[in-house]
Amino acid sequence: MKNGFEIRKGHNFPAIHWLWQSQVGISILSLTLSLILLLSMSLISGAQPFAVLASLFEGALRGKHSIISTIRETAIITLAGLAVLIPIRVGFFNIGGQGQIEIGALAAVIVASNLQGSPAVVITAALVAAMAGGALTVFVPLFLKIKRGASEVTTTIMMNFACIQLVSAMITGVLKDPGAFYGTTRAIPEEYRLPFFPPELGLHMGVWVTLIIAMIAYWVMKRTVFGMYLKAVGSNKDAAQASGISVDKVLAVAVLAGAALAGLAGGIQAMGVTYKVAEGWSKTWGFTGIPVAFLGGNSLGVIPVAFLLAILETGARHMQAMTGVPSALVYVFQGIPVLLFVCLSAMRLLNKKSSSA
Amino acid sequence: MIESWWVDLLLAALRAATPLIFCALGILVAERAGVLHIGVEGVMLAGALAAIIGTVLGGNPWAGMLATIAAGIIAGIILAFISVSLPTNQVVIGIAFNLVSLGVTSFLFRLLAKQLQVLVPAIPPLLFGLSPFALAAIVLIVVMWWFLFWTGPGLKLRSVGENTHAAHASGINVVYVRFAALIIASVLAALGGAALTMGWVRSFTDNVTLGRGFIALAAVYFGRWNPLLALSACLIFGAGEALAFRGQGTGAGLNPHYYLMLPYILTLLVVGLAGMARGPGDAGKPYLRR
Numbered sequence: 230m231k232n233g234f235e236i237r238k239g240h241n242f243p244a245i246h247w248l249w250q251s252q253v254g255i256s257i258l259s260l261t262l263s264l265i266l267l268l269s270m271s272l273i274s275g276a277q278p279f280a281v282l283a284s285l286f287e288g289a290l291r292g293k294h295s296i297i298s299t300i301r302e303t304a305i306i307t308l309a310g311l312a313v314l315i316p317i318r319v320g321f322f323n324i325g326g327q328g329q330i331e332i333g334a335l336a337a338v339i340v341a342s343n344l345q346g347s348p349a350v351v352i353t354a355a356l357v358a359a360m361a362g363g364a365l366t367v368f369v370p371l372f373l374k375i376k377r378g379a380s381e382v383t384t385t386i387m388m389n390f391a392c393i394q395l396v397s398a399m400i401t402g403v404l405k406d407p408g409a410f411y412g413t414t415r416a417i418p419e420e421y422r423l424p425f426f427p428p429e430l431g432l433h434m435g436v437w438v439t440l441i442i443a444m445i446a447y448w449v450m451k452r453t454v455f456g457m458y459l460k461a462v463g464s465n466k467d468a469a470q471a472s473g474i475s476v477d478k479v480l481a482v483a484v485l486a487g488a489a490l491a492g493l494a495g496g497i498q499a500m501g502v503t504y505k506v507a508e509g510w511s512k513t514w515g516f517t518g519i520p521v522a523f524l525g526g527n528s529l530g531v532i533p534v535a536f537l538l539a540i541l542e543t544g545a546r547h548m549q550a551m552t553g554v555p556s557a558l559v560y561v562f563q564g565i566p567v568l569l570f571v572c573l574s575a576m577r578l579l580n581k582k583s584s585s586a
Numbered sequence: 587m588i589e590s591w592w593v594d595l596l597l598a599a600l601r602a603a604t605p606l607i608f609c610a611l612g613i614l615v616a617e618r619a620g621v622l623h624i625g626v627e628g629v630m631l632a633g634a635l636a637a638i639i640g641t642v643l644g645g646n647p648w649a650g651m652l653a654t655i656a657a658g659i660i661a662g663i664i665l666a667f668i669s670v671s672l673p674t675n676q677v678v679i680g681i682a683f684n685l686v687s688l689g690v691t692s693f694l695f696r697l698l699a700k701q702l703q704v705l706v707p708a709i710p711p712l713l714f715g716l717s718p719f720a721l722a723a724i725v726l727i728v729v730m731w732w733f734l735f736w737t738g739p740g741l742k743l744r745s746v747g748e749n750t751h752a753a754h755a756s757g758i759n760v761v762y763v764r765f766a767a768l769i770i771a772s773v774l775a776a777l778g779g780a781a782l783t784m785g786w787v788r789s790f791t792d793n794v795t796l797g798r799g800f801i802a803l804a805a806v807y808f809g810r811w812n813p814l815l816a817l818s819a820c821l822i823f824g825a826g827e828a829l830a831f832r833g834q835g836t837g838a839g840l841n842p843h844y845y846l847m848l849p850y851i852l853t854l855l856v857v858g859l860a861g862m863a864r865g866p867g868d869a870g871k872p873y874l875r876r
Contacts, residue, residue: 274697322677369854379857382624382677383807386800387857391850398843519681555696557792560689567682568668575672575872582874 249577256524259569260537267562276552288547289540297431301502302539303532304439308494309514310521310531311446312363315487317522318450318459319480320466325370325385326491327515328392329363333492334499334506335396336362338414339404341421341500351421356438356496363492364485366392371484375477389515400506413507423501435497442490446528459483491515512542513560520567538563595828600720601786602831603824605630605795607723608778609802610809610816611730612771617811618734619767620747620868621669624680626775627799628687629661633776634783635691638790639698641706650706650784658776661687662769670764673872684799692792705788719781724817726774731813743767747866750873760873775799797850804853811865819856826852 248254268278289299309326316323337359344351370384401412423433450456458479461469470476494514503510517538525531545556609626616623633654640653665683669676695702712718734740745753746763754760782798783790801823809816830845 270693274693322681324681373854373858377858380807382681383800383804384854384857386797387804387850387853390797391847391854394843394847394850398841398847401843402841516685519685523678555693557689557692557696560692561686562689564682564685564687564689567678568686571674571678571682572668572672575674578673 252526252574253530255570255573255577256526256530256534256566259566259573260524260534262569263562263565266565267558270558270561271552271554274554276554281548281552281554284548284551285541285544287551288544290544293431295543299536299539299543300432300436301498302543303536304436305494305498305514306517306521306535306539306542307439307443307531308490308497309518310525310535311443311518311528312487312491312494312515313518313522314525314528314531315446315450315459315490316484317463319462319483321371321374321381321480321484321487323367323385323484323487323491324382324519325367325388325392325488325515326518327511327513328385328389329366329488329491330495330498330515331396331506331511332362332366332392332495333359334495334511335399335404335414336492337496337499338417338506341417342415344421348420348424352423352500355421355500356493359492359496359499360489361492363495364489366492367484367488371481375480396506397508400508406505409507411508414505416505417500421500422504423497433497433501435501438493438497440532442493443528443532450528455479455482491518517542517563520563523567523570595825595832597715598828598831599821599825600716601824602827603820604717604720604723604785605778605782605798606802606805606820606823607727607817608719608781609775609799610805610820611723611726611813612774612778613803613806614730614734614771614811614813614816615743615767615774616771617806617869618747618866619743619764620750620866620871620873621666621764621768621771622676622680622870623665623768623771623775624677624803625661625665625683625687626680626771626802627795627797628680628684629658629665629772629775630779630782630795630799631684631687631691631793632657632661633779634794635695635779635790636776637780637784638702638706639694641784642701642704647707647709647784650780654776654780654784655773658773659769661776662772665772666765666768670761670768670873673874676870676872688793691790695790695792702790706784708788709785717781717785719777719785723781727813727817734813744866747869750868750871764873778802801849801853804857807865808856822856823849823852 248258268281271278271281288295290296309330312326312329313323337355340358341351341355344354366388367385370381370388373379373384374381397412400414404414406413406415423435425431426434426437450459458469458474461472461474462476462479466476498511499506521531521534521538525534541559541562545559548554549556609630613623613626636653636657637650641647641650644650644653665679668674669679709717709719712721734744742753742758743763745756746758746760750760779795783794787794802820805819805823806816808819826849830848
């Protein structure tokens, strides 16, 4: 299933053959096709496709400021992608990333603005609170899945909407900054914000934390017994149960870990970039995580995909200003590659079946 | 006084439930034929935009209806091609389709923003202060119940959902039935979107559906894939939404956002209480001829 090694007879194009036969190849193929589609859609709104592409990259990668914001965006999207990827290994489709991010951010802000102490302690406590917030958010869908057999697809989405409303209620209600005219929390005190590392570069610690987490996740999934359990539960629950793996426990750990990473994404964004939670502070990172997880394929693969989507997100505003193409086009680019990826994988599967039969 | 309060609430609940009922019907048809219809939110969004574009550019509500049905058919064909003809994960397809639909509708809305920033004329109530959409929804629920449980084609459709290979063995063309079911389902979901924009809020905004497609999914699961039970679930969710608006209007005490949480919390509670609902046997499984 994963890697087809058999060689189809009479195939004259090794490059196309490689693209077709490996998971990475199909990811690249579907991203490229989507990019072509994106550019042809920009023709509809009367813009030059190459001008659109140029303005996208210019907006995202020209100058220190935009490069840094693209990298910060990459970190958030990577964590959101991991939040989908890890649970999906055990067959739990975590669509609740957005709610987990919002709750995580709010938890981090609450801790960071109420706790006193040395910065290292407070920042760690705030990030742990963010992770706990995310994990707490997924607890209801997880409980309903294990105990009642309810599909997580509806419950995590319901939790999304409930959490977004809860955060809005908090920042316009009890946690509102009395001096502000709109719903926002107070800003985090200066000393409890995520420090820059290296200090002269405006890149906060969260980016490095994200990189380390992605590597750890890769190692856990590839090289440890627990990673093996994840794979076993994900591919066949009954067989895993029969071979003595506690399926519910593995499921719960994977799902809670994924949600905790989504919470952490919110915490990092709130403590490293926005310094508060305000109305409209977030983008739809939780949903961006879905294409990232599918196209990335594994914990390190999510990083390049996240980088590509981050370029699109940070470059979109510049694109709209320069060429008049609506920035909403970027959302199309989050769905189309997944559709293509799933279709191409299915076509390959069918192809293999018919050639082996 | 108290009676009129109840009547008002019921009417408001039905008004809020109308888009849900259409979507729930769509989900029912698709899932009874064994295709998970997670993309209902995206189809609804497409229908919602098509209704407004049709009404504004065509000049009357009928053009809006026509555009909605066309959007539903196109979305249905796309979804059917991907999730029936190919052995794909239908949940992933649905979620990705929703993202694409959100992008495409927002993109088209921006392109046509100048023409579309108007309120379309309200559709006059037909009977007892109910809009034609609400009445059609109730009629369709009964028709669907009759179709699924009392007719031959309905039986065929359900058998495809329960066991594809048995259905195939008895001479039913599984792919054909699933294709047809998904197209009908998508037209119904698109009508749900039209009921929302044309029949209720009278304009389009980005992501105007706000997860109503998923609430409809929950209603179907709660209603155990039975049209009449799904109707009651839709009414309960509609009542939650109506209460939220009412609470917002009076503005007494509680933050309005708590009321807006209500439908979602209610859905979670209902899903928790409904428990191990067993759907059609082969729902979600791609059909591969043996």
